[in-house]
Amino acid sequence: xQSVSQHNHHVILSEAAxxxxxxxxxxxxxxxxxxxxxxxxxxxQLLLKYFSGDPLVKGIKGFEAEFIKSKFSFNLRxxxxxWSDTAEYFxxxxxxNNNAGNMLTFGGGTRLMVKP
Amino acid sequence: DTGVSQxxxxxxxxxxxxxxxxxxxxxxxxxxxxxxxxxxQGPEFLTYFQNEAQxxxxxxxxxxxSAERPKGSFSTLEIQRTEQGDSAMYLCAxxxxxxxxxxxxxxxxxxxxx
Numbered sequence: 001x002q003s004v005s006q007h008n009h010h011v012i013l014s015e016a017a018x019x020x021x022x023x024x025x026x027x028x029x030x031x032x033x034x035x036x037x038x039x040x041x042x043x044x045q046l047l048l049k050y051f052s053g054d055p056l057v058k059g060i061k062g063f064e065a066e067f068i069k070s071k072f073s074f075n076l077r078x079x080x081x082x083w084s085d086t087a088e089y090f091x092x093x094x095x096x097n098n099n100a101g102n103m104l105t106f107g108g109g110t111r112l113m114v115k116p
Numbered sequence: 117d118t119g120v121s122q123x124x125x126x127x128x129x130x131x132x133x134x135x136x137x138x139x140x141x142x143x144x145x146x147x148x149x150x151x152x153x154x155x156x157q158g159p160e161f162l163t164y165f166q167n168e169a170q171x172x173x174x175x176x177x178x179x180x181x182s183a184e185r186p187k188g189s190f191s192t193l194e195i196q197r198t199e200q201g202d203s204a205m206y207l208c209a210x211x212x213x214x215x216x217x218x219x220x221x222x223x224x225x226x227x228x229x230x
Binding site for chain 2: 032092
């Protein structure tokens with residue numbers, strides 16, 4: 001079974017600060033990795049995804065994430081956050097086998113508050 | 117916007133009552149998922165359909181829960197004899213055959229059991 005850990009439950013930053021949110025997963029096989037974002041009052045939206053290839057993936061709104069296989073990690077980064085990045089961020093994983101149901105396993109989420 | 121649609125947005129019910137939620141996926145998506153999210157937690161997988169076939173059910177889905185997708189389009193999730201522990205946000209997601217791993221989520225139905 002897969003599991004996902006997000007170690008930071010709450011993060012408070014000032015605008016223009018750099019962001020790194022940790023995500024570690026537990027699964028023995030090939031995985032697909034995702035970051036979802038949920039802005040206040042809105043539905044979950046896909047921020048970026050990793051399936052294969054370049055382990056540094058770029059997503060929307062200046063976010064990027066790096067897959068480090070040896071560390072089972074997929075940390076999310078942004079060089080300079082904005083007030084509009086205030087949201088909850090979820091890391092998720094599913095088995096990299098398209099014959100499976102592709103059920104996502106989510107981490108517990110990190111609430112980011114950016115102070116103006 | 118032709119995203120995933122869920123109704124109702126909110127449902128308040130008394131313990132012991134039955135409730136039913138509806139999900140309309142993105143029209144060309146053949147896969148449909150139900151998740152549950154409680155406060156401070158990430159979404160937890162409940163069940164999954166490919167077209168009208170229910171292919172996977174989590175152990176979280178007790179006998180009081182039943183989901184259907186009769187024509188392979190919209191889906192319903194029914195909870196019988198609701199308990200206070202059922203209070204949660206129920207999320208629906210869908211994905212396409214071309215990109216099965218990319219799930220698109222609806223806004224959810226917030227259930228409160230009094």
